[in-house]
Amino acid sequence: MRLSRLSRTTLAIVAGAILVIVYVPLGVVLVNSFSTSTSLSWPPPGFTLEWWQRAFQSAGAMEAVGTSVFVAIIATAIALVLGTLISFALQRFDFFGRHTVNLLVILPIALPGIITGIALNNFFRTIMGVPLSIWTVVIAHATFCIVTVFNNVIARLRRTGTKLEEASADLGAGVWTTFRLVTFPQLRSALLAGGLLAFALSFDEIIVTTFTAGSGVTTLPIFILNNMFRPNQAPIVSVIAVVLVLVSIIPIWLAQRLSGDEQQRR
Template identity: 60%
Template structure:
């Protein structure tokens, strides 16, 4: 379908406006992290790296960053195992309730975070607390894994649908045992999907706040929760902007790499 010059201009303007609404506020956060004025006067009276220095020397921010990294890595590891196993089971086998299993695996990403958080909070109080397991990093990892599994499952399942079954059959015909076929044929084909799914899962876990609020204990504070709790403190506002800018960078980088991996694989370069 060919569009007129006016239609292309209107669509381009709408796209630019939509992108501006999303990314201009993020740019302001980044600029304010270097703003020498504590009140964030605009335009900035000067630029400084003082807020980044204070953020680096903030014990609370460093501890929260470490907790977020630990939770993200653990949730990603769980998601890679469970998500890939579920994708292989649904794609490779025919069994009663296969579509239901696929639906149940994907459902958590569609549920409101507050609903998932309340449900997990009630479940942990009912099941774990009687066993002496309180709220902490473990419950945060479990909560994050519920939605991280979805992105791994979707990525691996999509790649398996594009994988020609004849390649694995040819490997078997040439005498390869199932582990060899998986190692030399299947795993290289889905490797980029696993990496992309893992990166997206880590990004989702790293900046999650709603589910974390209901699953973290009093002594467990991730970076998004630290930002939220310090946002209303006037003396901490410039430092919060620096930490928020770091959070943006850490969240954007895995998504960018995952997008490149997915596009390269779709183009046949992986």
């Protein structure tokens, strides 16, 4: 499809405007993390590394980072197992209600976070009678992390088909041998990409976390929210926000590279 010069110019302007709206505020946060002003006045009166040093020496911030990493790792592990199993069930088997199950699996990522948070809060406290803790946060994060793994794995299964697995079975290989030598190597990059995306999604989630975390559980996004308007904490929050952006970008970039490399090999 060929676009006219006017269409290309219009698309370029719109795309440029969207990128400016998204990334200029992030640039302001980055600059403010080096500002000498405690109230984030603009333009910055001076530049300093003091806030970066204080942020990495903050016991609360470091504890929040550890909590976020722990929750993201466990939620990602659960999502990898369940998301992969669901992908195989929906792609390799035909049964009544398969399309409905497919919709229900994908639905958590489409629902507003506040709806998911309220529903899970009611489920844990009212139906199950379970006190909110770090494990309720893990379960809550796993519900939407499963979707990213599921989407990556089922897309790979649709592309690869079953011919190599059938050939392996014809040659006498068992189910686990076929999975280890044939199926898993084909899914490896999809699993890694899905896992990285799930980790990034869990690490910076705040809405669902707010509704499912106990009083003693503080993830990094909650730490930022709690300290944003405290006196002299704004520059430290800016530092943590910059670190959070970097931590979120790296898994997404790696996932894109893995997907691109896989497509090139094919």
